[in-house]
Amino acid sequence: xxxxxIDRYLSEFISEHEYQxxxxxxxxxxxxxxxxxxxxxxxxxxxxxxxxxxxEEFARIKSxxxxxxxxxxxxxxxGIGGSYLGARAVIEFLKSPNYNxxxxxxxxxxxxxxxxxxxxxxxxxxxxxxxxxxxxxxxxSGTTTxxxxxxxxxxxxxxxKYGKEEAKNRIFVTTDREKGTLKNFADKVGYQTFVVPDDxxxxxxxxxxxxxxxxxxxxxxIDMLMRGxxxxxxxxxxxxxxxxxxxxxxxxxxxxxxxxxxxxILVGYESYSRMMNEWWKQLFGESEGKDGRGIFPASxxxxxxxxxxxxxxxxxxRNLFETVVSVGNSxxxxxxxxxxxxxxxxxxxxxxxxxxxxxxxxxxxxxxHVDGGVPNILIELEDRSAYSLGYFIYFMExxxxxxxxxxxxxxxxxxxxxxxxxxxxxxxxxxxxEDIREQLQKRL
Amino acid sequence: xxxxxIDRYLSEFISEHEYQxxxxxxxxxxxxxxxxxxxxxxxxxxxxxxxxxxxEEFARIKSxxxxxxxxxxxxxxxGIGGSYLGARAVIEFLKSPNYNxxxxxxxxxxxxxxxxxxxxxxxxxxxxxxxxxxxxxxxxSGTTTxxxxxxxxxxxxxxxKYGKEEAKNRIFVTTDREKGTLKNFADKVGYQTFVVPDDxxxxxxxxxxxxxxxxxxxxxxIDMLMRGxxxxxxxxxxxxxxxxxxxxxxxxxxxxxxxxxxxxILVGYESYSRMMNEWWKQLFGESEGKDGRGIFPASxxxxxxxxxxxxxxxxxxRNLFETVVSVGNSxxxxxxxxxxxxxxxxxxxxxxxxxxxxxxxxxxxxxxHVDGGVPNILIELEDRSAYSLGYFIYFMExxxxxxxxxxxxxxxxxxxxxxxxxxxxxxxxxxxxEDIREQLQKRL
Numbered sequence: 001x002x003x004x005x006i007d008r009y010l011s012e013f014i015s016e017h018e019y020q021x022x023x024x025x026x027x028x029x030x031x032x033x034x035x036x037x038x039x040x041x042x043x044x045x046x047x048x049x050x051x052x053x054x055x056e057e058f059a060r061i062k063s064x065x066x067x068x069x070x071x072x073x074x075x076x077x078x079g080i081g082g083s084y085l086g087a088r089a090v091i092e093f094l095k096s097p098n099y100n101x102x103x104x105x106x107x108x109x110x111x112x113x114x115x116x117x118x119x120x121x122x123x124x125x126x127x128x129x130x131x132x133x134x135x136x137x138x139x140x141s142g143t144t145t146x147x148x149x150x151x152x153x154x155x156x157x158x159x160x161k162y163g164k165e166e167a168k169n170r171i172f173v174t175t176d177r178e179k180g181t182l183k184n185f186a187d188k189v190g191y192q193t194f195v196v197p198d199d200x201x202x203x204x205x206x207x208x209x210x211x212x213x214x215x216x217x218x219x220x221x222i223d224m225l226m227r228g229x230x231x232x233x234x235x236x237x238x239x240x241x242x243x244x245x246x247x248x249x250x251x252x253x254x255x256x257x258x259x260x261x262x263x264x265i266l267v268g269y270e271s272y273s274r275m276m277n278e279w280w281k282q283l284f285g286e287s288e289g290k291d292g293r294g295i296f297p298a299s300x301x302x303x304x305x306x307x308x309x310x311x312x313x314x315x316x317x318r319n320l321f322e323t324v325v326s327v328g329n330s331x332x333x334x335x336x337x338x339x340x341x342x343x344x345x346x347x348x349x350x351x352x353x354x355x356x357x358x359x360x361x362x363x364x365x366x367x368x369h370v371d372g373g374v375p376n377i378l379i380e381l382e383d384r385s386a387y388s389l390g391y392f393i394y395f396m397e398x399x400x401x402x403x404x405x406x407x408x409x410x411x412x413x414x415x416x417x418x419x420x421x422x423x424x425x426x427x428x429x430x431x432x433x434e435d436i437r438e439q440l441q442k443r444l
Numbered sequence: 445x446x447x448x449x450i451d452r453y454l455s456e457f458i459s460e461h462e463y464q465x466x467x468x469x470x471x472x473x474x475x476x477x478x479x480x481x482x483x484x485x486x487x488x489x490x491x492x493x494x495x496x497x498x499x500e501e502f503a504r505i506k507s508x509x510x511x512x513x514x515x516x517x518x519x520x521x522x523g524i525g526g527s528y529l530g531a532r533a534v535i536e537f538l539k540s541p542n543y544n545x546x547x548x549x550x551x552x553x554x555x556x557x558x559x560x561x562x563x564x565x566x567x568x569x570x571x572x573x574x575x576x577x578x579x580x581x582x583x584x585s586g587t588t589t590x591x592x593x594x595x596x597x598x599x600x601x602x603x604x605k606y607g608k609e610e611a612k613n614r615i616f617v618t619t620d621r622e623k624g625t626l627k628n629f630a631d632k633v634g635y636q637t638f639v640v641p642d643d644x645x646x647x648x649x650x651x652x653x654x655x656x657x658x659x660x661x662x663x664x665x666i667d668m669l670m671r672g673x674x675x676x677x678x679x680x681x682x683x684x685x686x687x688x689x690x691x692x693x694x695x696x697x698x699x700x701x702x703x704x705x706x707x708x709i710l711v712g713y714e715s716y717s718r719m720m721n722e723w724w725k726q727l728f729g730e731s732e733g734k735d736g737r738g739i740f741p742a743s744x745x746x747x748x749x750x751x752x753x754x755x756x757x758x759x760x761x762r763n764l765f766e767t768v769v770s771v772g773n774s775x776x777x778x779x780x781x782x783x784x785x786x787x788x789x790x791x792x793x794x795x796x797x798x799x800x801x802x803x804x805x806x807x808x809x810x811x812x813h814v815d816g817g818v819p820n821i822l823i824e825l826e827d828r829s830a831y832s833l834g835y836f837i838y839f840m841e842x843x844x845x846x847x848x849x850x851x852x853x854x855x856x857x858x859x860x861x862x863x864x865x866x867x868x869x870x871x872x873x874x875x876x877x878e879d880i881r882e883q884l885q886k887r888l
Contacts, residue, residue, distance in 0.1 A: 081751025096563075101544055101552075101571055108545075114748040116805055117714050118778035118798040119540075119828075127545055146747060148788035149798070152781045185787040202751075262761055263707065263740060270561050282752030289756025296707060296761060297753075298742050303590060304558040306864055307525025307646075308726030309741075312733025314860030317706055317740060334562035337596045343629040344592035348874055354562040354593070357872065361560055363888055364867030372863065384563075416758030419816065420750055423808030428801065430792055444807055 001235070002228060002391040005245035006378035007252065009366055013321075013375040014255055019241060022251050022406075029405035030239040030247065038405055040412030045199030046397055049207055050229035050390075057194060058222075061209055064172055064192060065216035069106055071170065073131040076124070077214040078113035078150045079138035082202025083174075085282055087111075087214035089275035090206065090393075094220050094386055097271045106219040113137070113150030121153060133158060136217075138174040138210050140196045142182025145424075174209045201412055203283050204397055207390070221386045228390025236398050246395045249323075249377065250403035253295060256321050256375055257407075263296045265313065267324040269358055272384075274301050276325075280396060287404045287411040294407065303361055310365075314372045321375040325392075326362055329383040330355060445679070446672060446835040449689035450822035451696065453810055457765075457819040458699055463685060466695050466850075473849035474683040474691065482849055484856030489643030490841055493651055494673035494834075501638060502666075505653055508616055508636060509660035513550055515614065517575040520568070521658040522557035522594045523582035526646025527618075529726055531555075531658035533719035534650065534837075538664050538830055541715045550663040557581070557594030565597060577602060580661075582618040582654055584640045586626025589868075618653050645856050647727050648841055651834070665830045672834025680842050690839045693767075693821065694847035697739060700765050700819055701851070707740045709757065711768040713802055716828075718745050720769075727840060731848045731855040738851065747805055754809075758816045765819040769836075770806055773827040774799060 007014075032038030033047070068075055077087060088111055091099055100108045110124055135158065137151045158167040173186040174194040186193045194209035205211060207229055216222050232246075241248040253264065264284075266277045277299035288294035300309050313320060336357070338350035349357065366376050379395075381388045404411025426433035426440055451458075476482030477491070512519055521531060532555055535543055544552045554568055579602065581595045602611040617630040618638040630637045638653035649655060651673055660666050676690075685692040697708065708728075710721045721743035732738035744753050757764060780801070782794035793801065810820050823839075825832045848855025870877035870884055 080748060084748070085752060096567060098544075098567060098571070100542075102567060103570065114751075115713075115715060115745070116747055116798055116802040117774075118776035118802075119774045120715060121778050121798065122776045123540060123542060123546060126547065127542070143788045143790070145790065145793075145801075148790050149780055149793070151788070152783050152790075156781055181787045181789070185785065262763065269559075271559060271564060278752065285753045285756040285760070289753075289760030291759065292762060294756060294760040296742070296756065296764070298740070301559070303560055304524060304528070307558075307861065308529060308722065309729045309733075310864065311858045311860045312729040312738060312740065314863050315735065316729070316733030316738040318736060319706065320740070330561075330563045332562035332566045334565055336593055337600055339596050341629060343625045344587050344595070345625070346587070346589065346592050346596075349589075349593070349872065352872075354560055354565065357589075358560040358562075360871045361864070361868045364869075364871050364884070365864040367884055367887055368863035368867050372860070414755045416755045416816070417751065419758050419812035420754065420805070420809040423812050424805045425808075427804045427808050428793065428796075440808070440811055443811055 002382045002388040003232070003245065003395050004380045005248055006380065007248065009370050009376040009378060010252065012370065013259075014252065018255055019251065022255055023241060025254070025406050026241055026247050026251050026402065027239045029250070029402045032405050033401055039410040043199055043201045043204070043412035045197050046204040046207070048233065049200065050226055050233045050394060053207070053226065054195070057209060058212070058226075060192075061194065061212050061216055062222070065213060068134045068172070068217050069219070071132060072107050072134040074128055074133050075107040075109050075214070075217050076133065076135045076154055077109065077111050077138065078135060078147045078154065079111070079210070080114040080144060080146045082205050082282065083138040083147070083196075083210055084111055084114045085275070085279045086206025086211040089279040090211065090215050090220065090225070090389060091218045092275045093272050093389060094384065095218055097274060099218065104219070107134070107217065109214060109218060112154065113147030116146055116149070121150065125153070125157065128157065133161070134170045134172070136172040136174060136213055137182070138196070139182055140176055140202075141180050142175060142185070172213065174213060203286050206279070206393060224386035225390040228387035228392075229394040232391040232394035232398075236395065246399040247402055249379070249395075249399045250406060252377055253403050254406045257295050260319055261321040261375060263298055263320050265320060265322045266297065266299045267322050268299070268301045269303070269362055270327065270330065271301055271304075273325065273327070274299075277301070283396060283400050284403070286414050287400050288407055288409060290409050290413075290416060293409065302365060306365065313369055313374060318373045321377070322369060323377040323379060324362065324366060325379050325381065326359070327381045327384050331384055446826045446832040447676070447689065447839050448824045449692055450824065451692065453814050453820040453822060454696065456814065457703075458696065462699050463695060466699055467685060469698070469850050470685055470691050470695050470846065471683045473694070473846045476849050477845055483854040487643055487645045487648070487856035489641050490648040490651070492677065493644065494670055494677045494838060497651070497670065498639070501653060502656070502670075504636075505638065505656050505660055506666070509657060512578045512616070512661050513663070515576060516551050516578040518572055518577050519551040519553050519658070519661050520577065520579045520598055521553065521555050521582065522579060522591045522598065523555070523654070524558040524588060524590045526649050526726065527582040527591070527640075527654055528555055528558045529719070529723045530650025530655040533723040534655060534659050534664065534669070534833060535662045536719045537716050537833060538828065539662055541718060543662065548663070551578070551661065553658060553662060556598065557591030560590055560593070565594065569597070569601065572601065577605070578614045578616070580616040580618060580657055581626070582640070583626055584620055584646075585624050586619055586629070616657065618657060647730055650723070650837060668830035669834040672831035672836075673838040676835040676838035676842075680839065690843040691846055693823070693839075693843045694850060696821055697847050698850045701739050704763055705739075705765045705819060707742055707764050709764060709766045710741065710743045711766050712743070712745050713747070713770065713806055714774065715745055715748075717769065717771070718743075721745070724840060727844050728847070730858050731844050732851055732853060734853050734857075734860060737853065746809060750809065757813055757818060762817045765821070766813060767821040767823060768806065768810060769823050769825065770803070771825045771828050775828055
């Protein structure tokens with residue numbers, strides 16, 4: 001199995017009968033999800049996506065990626081939130097957090113439109129000078145401020161550089177299937193378009209064209225990514241937690257939350273996991289953080305953060321639990337060199353593989369944190385492969401949906417995201433927001 | 445003033461009398477700190493460091509940085525925790541989070557020894573192929589596992605590449621002033637050494653050689669950085685919170701914590717702030733997270749994270765508060781281009797500066813979150829300069845010390861960091877740990 005949940009380190013925190021007692025709630029959540037009768041049931045496309053995704057579009061994604069790889073030095077993915085995090089996370093996990101600095105036969109990849117920053121957009125324009133560029137704008141509506149501004153900038157750049165005709169071949173649009181201004185515009189001009197499905201929310205969209213096109217450009221095997229997700233879809237069907245690790249993870253989270261463990265820290269042991277942790281933070285935080293409830297999602301990368309947040313986790317407030325994601329085979333092998341001077345006293349490690357030391361550091365830390373009163377859930381990924389990562393992504397999406405239903409919220413909406421936008425538009429003087437503008441300005 | 449605390453958005457959460465009522469505790473913390481009579485008083489070197497730092501060493505740092513810039517393409521800083529975060533944070537903040545990808549006349553900079561990873565060390569060795577390299581190993585004792593292993597690897601690489609003699613000119617050691625195996629070895633071989641002061645803990649060390657050498661290599665004006673810190677040192681002396689923003693910040697944190705606001709989110713609005721936020725997380729988390737207490741430090745970068753954690757912050761559990769760090773002048777100017785097609789409906793923004801939109805997004809978000817029940821502290825930095833950042837660093841260090849004393853902990857130790865190390869050494873079979881080894885192995 002590609003993903004395995006280890007609950008052994010929870011024994012001091014959760015008794016056997018607690019799992020039994022919460023099973024009816026897991027079953028209820030399971031039935032809501034599978035019968036599509038729960039709140040947010042318009043957004044369940046991701047559940048069966050790994051099997052029934054659009055095969056024709058999938059083939060077009062692969063050939064567009066091939067075309068992009070051949071025709072540019074730099075590929076810019078323009079998107080924010082779910083239209084950004086998944087792709088970046090998968091690329092960093094499977095390739096490198098230093099992807100743009102390693103030797104490779106695929107283009108450099110930059111992400112734009114995920115902030116409002118003169119500094120970052122100016123810098124990226126400078127990096128692009130003298131290079132061949134392709135862009136992929138990813139936006140359901142085409143009207144979200146950050147990506148829309150970036151699309152204006154980089155479309156203009158491409159049209160100046162290549163002329164309108166050639167620019168067409170370098171602009172790829174991922175947007176609504178049929179409606180929306182971006183879709184209309186793309187069809188009018190003649191850009192190749194891909195679909196943000198109606199029934200898949202942003203944070204569940206990494207395995208649609210939203211994530212897959214940039215991931216494929218990076219040279220990642222998206223067939224294997226989908227196959228991993230599909231095998232997870234088949235695997236995690238049983239409603240009983242003893243047969244379903246994704247449900248068990250959801251159950252554990254809800255048990256711990258109700259005991260006052262209100263912050264969950266996702267722990268990685270490699271810098272390549274950092275953005276996957278960010279993806280997970282969006283997935284769970286946006287799905288569960290509503291109606292005054294939800295576990296606060298945080299993340300660390302050990303061992304580096306053992307020397308920053310480690311102290312807090314070991315001895316600070318006891319409202320925490322950790323979920324440790326351990327990746328079995330990273331593909332790299334490196335052993336500690338011997339030092340005849342032994343200045344650091346580490347010759348007892350000479351010849352030992354770093355991955356073995358990392359694993360032991362993980363085990364030692366886990367026991368130390370448990371002894372400090374922090375429940376630890378361990379999730380093992382078999383290896384650092386597209387297949388295992390696809391499996392893991394599905395595991396987390398499913399666990400998140402079930403966990404949200406157990407919490408009693410709609411795991412598929414994000415009503416709170418509108419609040420800042422409304423204020424921002426009003427303060428920016430957008431037509432239609434005049435009434436609240438003055439009111440807000442008085443408070444600044 | 446370079447750093448300004450705005451408490452206006454707290455009025456719904458903290459009444460005027462609460463500031464008055466907590467002043468005696470601020471004063472008590474102030475006297476503990478200034479009279480050096482509190483716990484941890486062996487580690488107060490950072491308090492007067494911006495004035496009484498070693499001027500001779502400072503000059504050597506500048507000339508070593510000059511030498512490094514001239515003689516290498518890649519500079520590797522080897523360190524973990526406080527021997528890593530500060531330098532990286534300052535370089536990303538003042539230069540770029542994409543520092544290694546921008547055009548510049550200073551070396552690329554990589555950080556090693558902050559993890560245990562075959563993948564990252566193999567990758568860095570590959571990136572170094574065919575390049576000229578200098579390294580700076582930063583470790584008080586020289587025996588911390590992660591940096592010690594990296595130092596073995598890169599010292600070997602340099603000695604193979606250049607021979608032992610020339611390698612000497614390319615290895616810079618920041619360590620204890622006189623004792624310790626690394627210091628002894630460096631003196632024996634003849635490396636240039638810099639000092640990790642005895643009375644400055646890792647998380648307070650960014651303005652010592654620990655941070656300054658890598659920062660200077662990046663071409664940052666370390667004189668201005670120190671001048672900003674010195675002016676802050678002069679500024680924040682008064683014990684009254686109405687005259688001392690650093691103390692006021694400490695007071696606010698303690699008031700909110702005692703009302704159940706147990707998680708603080710440091711908010712930045714530029715990706716260049718991300719690592720400064722990580723530095724801050726270590727500073728506060730490691731100083732306060734002990735004896736079962738302390739505010740849990742988290743961090744976000746808006747607007748990107750408004751589309752991931754924004755939902756939770758707006759409507760999730762109400763145990764949060766935010767501290768927003770707003771940077772006045774980023775140095776870059778960029779205006780939204782006009783689009784004759786206006787496909788995104790954003791022509792009302794045509795010609796508007798991005799930094800203005802960013803500021804309004806910040807204001808709109810702040811009001812939205814306050815309306816959602818999240819207290820917001822606003823800290824304004826005048827600009828993105830070495831001077832303002834030095835000022836900010838001192839502000840935070842001082843606030844942290846006073847906040848820790850108000851909380852009733854020793855803000856300068858980190859006893860919990862040993863727990864994982866002990867377990868790791870035992871499981872790795874380090875001599876001297878045999879007794880607990882078996883015990884731990886049974887639990888795995």
